[in-house]
Amino acid sequence: MPSPATERAIILHEYESCSADLTRQQAEVLQREKAVDVVPTAGGRWRITANSLVGTLDVAGVRLLIRPKIKPENLFLVLEPGLPPQAWGREPFEYDTTSNLLTSVVAFFARTIETTLARGVLRSYENRGESLISFRGRIDTAGQFRRAGVLVPMACTYDDFTVDIVENRVLRAAVRRALRVPGVAVTERGRLKRQLAALEGVSDVHVRPEAFDSIHLTRLNAHYAPALRLARLVLANLTLKDQAGATSASSFTVDMNDLFQRFVTQRLRSALRGRVEVLDEPLVHLGRDRRVPMSPDLVFCTARERIVYVGDVKYKLADNARGRSGDYYQLLAYTTALDLPEGVLIYCRGKGEEPERAVTVKNTGKRLIVWSVDLSGSVGQVEQEVAALAERICAGM
Template sequence: MPILSEYGSINLKLSREQAASLQSTGYVEVVPALDGRWKVTASSYVGSLVVDGVELLIRPKINPENLFLLLEPGLPPNAWRKEAFSYDSTSDLLPSVVAFFARTVETTLGRGILRAYESRQEPLVALRGRLDVSQQFKRAGVLTPVSCTFDDFSEDIVENRVTRAALRLALRVPRVDPGERQRLMRQLVALEGVSDSPVNAKMVDSIYFTRLNQHYEPMLGLARLILSNLTLTDAGGSTSASSFMVDMNDLFQRFLTERLRRTLRGKVDVVDEPIVHLDAGQQVTMRPDLEFRDSAGRARYVGDIKYKLAENARGRSNDYYQLLAYTTAIGLPEGMLIYCRRQGDSERRTVTVTNAGKRLVLRSIDLTGSPEQVNKEITALADEIRNGANRARQFY
């Protein structure tokens, strides 16, 4: 099975149809090479890709442990060590992610299945809750069943529906360890009181987390990952292949946003992708990745996250232009570009814009070290952002 690294290339013997199928996925670029072969170049997507009989494994350049750290930043540092070791040994990301998800679900549901009050409308033989007058009138004098509207304390809630849907999908993945498959089955049985209604990854984004359901957040983050990125191909009624591709750009942005939000909680409010107007007439809108606000809701700092740094390790000009537009539109003296650092990249760089005085800070995070080192870097990054936000107060 061909293995290549993120943004790496490999020459493969493919048919013209296979090359076209790979190219059509958008995950890799396929161009003709010498000797009748095809040059396949990976992008920011990593994982396992199965198309038209061709299977590729694409590995990220970061530490395997830190890949799982990015997959779900809400878990303790040692939660993914077993799966990270397995992935490092086999290069196949999907079975490791499924095993990671199975153990997370088992731990989460072991604390008790979440229940909540949900409003329901059902025809019943006896009145329960409130009479649904409009529905009852439609029955033209028929007294039973009675149209009722009531609050039901149930486990059939969106959090459990998403989890059940992800469990059912994960059970169809091939090459999963039998022990992990049994673990998935046990958790599916535990949620037998939950309906199999249609769900999608966007439903996770709509969930508001409180102290009552906060322990579900890591599990639902992984469920979202599976529902968003797992594609199964069926043949003859049985699963024949599965693709699981994760965009490192999206993963890095989600990870940093969540970690900074937790680290800065109570000090600075972190708002992701707010709408910002560039012009006075509010005709041109922009969405910076991060906006940092004080307790009164005023923007004090702005940041943009870029997973891949330019080849010269200085940042792309377009990224600086974009950040300059954000700082100008919001009225801030300073903003930050946050990159994933590679070997040879500078840790920090500051550009002062001519005739504007804006300070554009380039800051990078190293994901090649241990999870503990990554945590230290994020803490230092959060401190720098908070200091920048405090400096901005002088301009108001």
């Protein structure tokens, strides 16, 4: 008789625990995935405890769904802060119904890339080097000398106006990865196949998630940004592998700590554009002579690159809905090293949580502001929360 873990999904919220019937092999596989902690309990059962990772794991005959504390459509808002509010379609509500983040993200990605490529597949100039029968572009002098006097074919370098550029290679690699996900709706799979056809002529190469970081966004490729960010999420977080016995394993998990930090950074950068520059994780030093390096999550600079404010982003409050002592110590170190009178701790506020607003440090007078962003409201309300935070930061400069 199969265990309950194979008959139904185990559903958890982040940082929540539950008891489940698992085999030892299933428990070991889940523990290796690092999305949960699994420990044995009395009666042969296992206690599963989630951490900051949320998403879907379908491994070893166990389907584990870990949901965030924020509402489903706002998870998609945090996943891709570059999309406008009207971008939220059925996918968040499908996630609300099915709890399956894996297929919901694939559907979200499919529709985003469809909208992106509807404007046309991006082309750009790529430098090529080839040996050609007829001259093209410029002679590759070093390459030609290596040919030991042979005149034809000629070693040439030239600029080719092509679709085979890094932006399209990232999208194609993510589409191909998404097409391997089991359980994706037929309509979304059809969307992905159409976009794969639209990207014909783009090389099928292995693309690392870090390839997105090398892409310089300009006015020419800015419309690709949301699809590229989602492609990076797919490539970085979607795991597909074959297991023994012709079964497959798939998982898509994202770290809410990282997502919340990226969301706050990008939203503040947009809200404060033209007033101050927002830098994420710059290298600063606590001690003289560049000793004790550290990287605050956010620093705010004037046009003359003078740092006027500092912030640290923490997704989770302490259990008593107050800032943790270690977080205050960290922010105090940043304000001290940067010689600033004030800094801000930014938390994600859950239901019923209301942290302290400010702490004034004895003997120094430095003010450590605590500000929480409520992600439980509508998209418009979340935007208002971030706008209020931006104004508070300006007031403290």
